[in-house]
Amino acid sequence: MLKVSKALLLAPALLATGAIADSGQTLDIRQHEAPAVCGSHAPQIQVDVAGVRAGGILTVELYAPSVHDFLRKASRLHRIRVPATDGTQTVCFDINAAGTYALAAYNDLNGDRDLARKWNRLPAEPFALSNNKPLGFGMPRFKDAAFEAGDGSTLIQIELQE
Template sequence: MTWTAQAGGNKHQVTVVVKNIKANTGEIRAGLYVSESSFLKQGVYVSQKVTGNDELTLVFDPVEAGVYAVSIYHDENANGELDTWVFGIPAEPYGFSNDAKGSYGPPSFADAQFEVATDQNITITLH
């Protein structure tokens, strides 16, 4: 993937280890976001088929230094979207950087944000 998230200097790699994958079907889909206004709306996306392990690794590369947030969901039925129950409650496993959780909705960008100044490794556990 060739992509530049923010203007500036050196480019880095953000490696995301996704844990607690329970179903052996579908894909893990992840979004990398650069601001509150783009959070969960417009980002850079990667996905990977689930291979039967309880964890897998996704990579965003290149990423410029800056502040970011990641959201992930397990698209168990591979329909390309996060399935939800009544009131928009996720029906498929999901998670955010910093293990951020929202009350009555998704967490804020501020709760999920992390800084990229060098190569960054983060772990997200699906809930």
């Protein structure tokens, strides 16, 4: 009788969701973190993330307006994770309505599903906010990253910062 490992049986599904990187590295990307199909829904936010380095996971998070909870789970509407490849990557979020939103993106180089930080709490991995506002000392504010999404497709371009 032929024995087949569970990983081998799941390989086609993992490849379809992008959970196995080109390097053969297995990444922890869950089905609910997959991006929407771009152009399949309106309203939608299309995010072009430039400056991505291959390896690990590209994480893009969509936030609702919040004065005190920006970049915290309480105001996060959705998180997308995809295998990171060199250059610019595009992901899309389906949204329920036009409105004010903000985005955060980071290149999780080691694929541990967490943003590594330096001693001063600034990101140690490539990171960016919508509107490409440079990070200063202290927590970014929602208003610095806020943008208006319309009833159709809204394009946001982000450049990861080292």
